[in-house]
Amino acid sequence: MEPILALDRLSKSIPESGRSLFANVSAQVAAGDRIAVLGASGQGKSTLLKVLSLLVGADRGDIRLEGKSFEQWEPKDWRSKVVYFSQQPYMLPGTIESNMTAVSRLHRREFDRRLAEELLSKLGLGRLDWSKEAETLSGGEKQRVALARGLLLKPDILLLDETTASLDANSKALAEETLLEWHRREGSAAIWVTHDPEQARRMSERIWFLSDGKLQEDTAAESFFEHPVTAAARAYLRLPEGGPSSCP
Ligand SMILES: Nc1ncnc2c1ncn2[C@@H]1O[C@H](COP(=O)(O)OP(=O)(O)OP(=O)(O)O)[C@@H](O)[C@H]1O
16 A cells, blocks of 8 residues: 655754764655654654654655655645644644634634534643633643644644653643544544653554664564664663563
């Protein structure tokens, strides 16, 4: 089956210093895939998501969505299908209501108020006063409003950048449940950058492991956690060289 998204030898360096962040990253995403991107800090995981959402340009390589190179897409159309959920949620100036309706205005779609209310309620924000200024929300509330706002686009691929990092344990659990239910209902794929291997286990069936500027492992989650192939992944998971079975 044709992958929904194909990464073809993507390379990216830091503009100022020229230091390579990653090189020749190739991978494929099928409809409905749930992938966690793991790797130590500073490996370029967030940058990779930004490249995939066309917010940042790659230095080399191609990305194909539905078989068509990014160069043949209007960025706006691409970003209605491949939605980036930033680590630092961005609220548009104005009320929560105007934030929730913004994507409909931008993409000329009818606003689905019932779905918006349902999503906010599932995320623990059912009692939110929509006439409040969005800027007055707490960091965790902004994160959840941004999540609901992005889901209203019904994207084919969610790019989740440490989406629950600023949430308390209860809100984090609600966000995970909402996203799993969304996946079952809408069949969207998700590529999730997380620093939490347990969250990666819960939320994904595949792992992309980035280290030393390369996609070192692209494998089933179970196999990655039980039998990581590379020394870098073993070190990341703090496994002894002999394998998990050699643990005392
Ligand atoms: N536009 C930019 N200008 C300068 N440096 C940048 C730019 N974009 C990324 N970097 C640097 O590239 C490195 C990788 O950043 P990135 O946020 O993609 O990594 P990461 O793997 O997601 O890190 P973390 O896990 O800590 O969030 C960092 O050192 C960052 O400072």
